[in-house]
Amino acid sequence: MDISQRDHSADSLLVSEIFSSVQGEGINTGRPATFLRLAVCNLHCWYCDTKYTWLFNEQMLAQVQNEMKRIGINDTRPDLRVYDKNEEAKELSISDVLKQILAFDCPHLVITGGEPLLQQDSLCALLEGLMRERRFFVELETNGTIKPRKEILDIVSQWNVSPKLAFAGNGSYASEKPECFETFKKLNAYFKFVIQSEKDLKDCEEIVQKYSIPKNKVVLMPEAINSRLLEERGRMLSSYCKDKGYKFSTRLQILLYGNARGK
Numbered sequence: 001m002d003i004s005q006r007d008h009s010a011d012s013l014l015v016s017e018i019f020s021s022v023q024g025e026g027i028n029t030g031r032p033a034t035f036l037r038l039a040v041c042n043l044h045c046w047y048c049d050t051k052y053t054w055l056f057n058e059q060m061l062a063q064v065q066n067e068m069k070r071i072g073i074n075d076t077r078p079d080l081r082v083y084d085k086n087e088e089a090k091e092l093s094i095s096d097v098l099k100q101i102l103a104f105d106c107p108h109l110v111i112t113g114g115e116p117l118l119q120q121d122s123l124c125a126l127l128e129g130l131m132r133e134r135r136f137f138v139e140l141e142t143n144g145t146i147k148p149r150k151e152i153l154d155i156v157s158q159w160n161v162s163p164k165l166a167f168a169g170n171g172s173y174a175s176e177k178p179e180c181f182e183t184f185k186k187l188n189a190y191f192k193f194v195i196q197s198e199k200d201l202k203d204c205e206e207i208v209q210k211y212s213i214p215k216n217k218v219v220l221m222p223e224a225i226n227s228r229l230l231e232e233r234g235r236m237l238s239s240y241c242k243d244k245g246y247k248f249s250t251r252l253q254i255l256l257y258g259n260a261r262g263k
């Protein structure tokens with residue numbers, strides 16, 4: 001997708017869902033939060049658990065399936081299908097989104113996606129509006145391929161950057177942007193890697209070394225769509241984290257709700 005293309009107006013956001021839950025991943029796991037999930041992503045990871053935010057046509061589906069073939073992934077999970085964009089991505093005015101977030105009356109906001117920085121102009125306007133109403137702790141989840149604008153840097157309290165490894169199937173041309181790593185490294189950012197196998201650990205190490213990411217900023221999390229896989233891979237990964245001095249993250253939402261949406 002050409003990320004310069006807008007498919008919504010400057011005073012609106014393309015929203016997938018807004019809900020209240022507890023943070024399920026990363027260093028704030030367990031903290032109550034309001035979640036703003038924005039639609040559309042510039043990457044197309046085959047294991048993405050929010051495909052309903054971006055997989056909107058047959059061409060995209062074929063692209064993902066071709067990538068899976070190329071990297072030798074044989075996985076038939078049922079969420080790999082085309083979603084209806086009109087149903088899944090609602091264009092909401094900034095004032096509407098602001099009202100919905102304030103209604104949850106929670107000082108912790110998690111902005112996720114899709115890739116939220118695709119909509120950072122509108123997001124800046126929303127966050128400025130929110131901060132005028134009350135102070136929020138804002139966590140923003142990003143795939144780390146889009147540089148944040150200066151205006152948003154002052155508002156976001158914590159960046160959860162999730163670089164995509166080779167097994168995600170995007171090709172390094174799309175998912176590794178050195179200038180973005182350098183930018184995020186200077187911020188309050190944690191680098192959260194999704195790990196499925198030993199090979200992914202090797203790829204992760206390469207990135208950690210290449211960009212000199214401090215150990216206490218590295219978070220490893222198992223790729224899993226059910227609690228059995230989460231446990232199996234979690235055991236292997238937590239032991240690895242212990243040896244390396246990294247943080248381990250589970251996926252609380254999988255343990256509590258399976259793969260259900262809006263939880």
Ligand code: SF4
Pocket residue numbers: 041042043044045047048049050051113114115143164
């Ligand atoms: S970058 Fe994140 S939201 Fe985008 S496809 Fe990959 S896992 Fe899904």
